[in-house]
Amino acid sequence: MPLVRKESPEEVIVRISPSRNTIIVQERSPGGVLSYREIDPVEFYYALNGSCVGNEYISSGFLPEHCLHVSMNAAERRFVIWNPDLRADVIYRDTEYMDFPLPRLVFGLRVLADGRVADCSMGVVADEPPTEDTPMFFYPFSNVYDDERVCTGNNILPRYKKLSAMKNFPRYLLGLPDNDDMFYSAHNQKGLDHKALLEHLKDKDPAYYYTDILVPNGRTLSDFILRR
Incomplete structure (x- = not known):
């Protein structure tokens, strides 16, 4: 046949x-x-x-400690980091406050392909295990815009050869000299000016922020992440 x-x-x-x-x-x-x-x-x-079955993945690299979120493309990566420390050395004009108490903070970083931090943001969250619904508060000090971006002036932001080293970024940023730019007395319950607020807080426990200082801003941690 x-x-x-x-x-x-x-x-x-x-x-x-x-x-x-x-x-x-x-x-x-x-x-x-x-x-x-x-x-x-x-x-x-x-x-x-x-x-259409894709088999290519984008590697995040070794993430920094306490990283809550990462998004990326070929040109840059964006991270949101939860800060475990509730104290830092801060500088206001000519005065240095050692081991100054802080509320719970989160940081957003936009990092270029070569490891340089291009810009950053900072927000105050409730002192609880972080979730998408964790409430946020106005940052009570200065140099933070309404959208939580940080004004760093003429300071050059660091470059990280290893992403894991970004765990040091919160301490670096908090250690930059501060002034009164974008300080609003309405963002603290006492209505104090910047210098008076620092003096009032320098010997307080971090938990004091949540009972007597912070003002809710109506946002959540999920909102902060989506705005990065």
């Missing part, structure tokens, strides 16, 4: 028929139409979507 070779299609033509709300698929060869089928657009979408 002679072997019959099935003719292979030379081309596949896909047509959209708005009047019939269908997608028409034809297989053609030099001898004519080999097959004809009308497909529901939703069925066609799922067929295409199911045939």
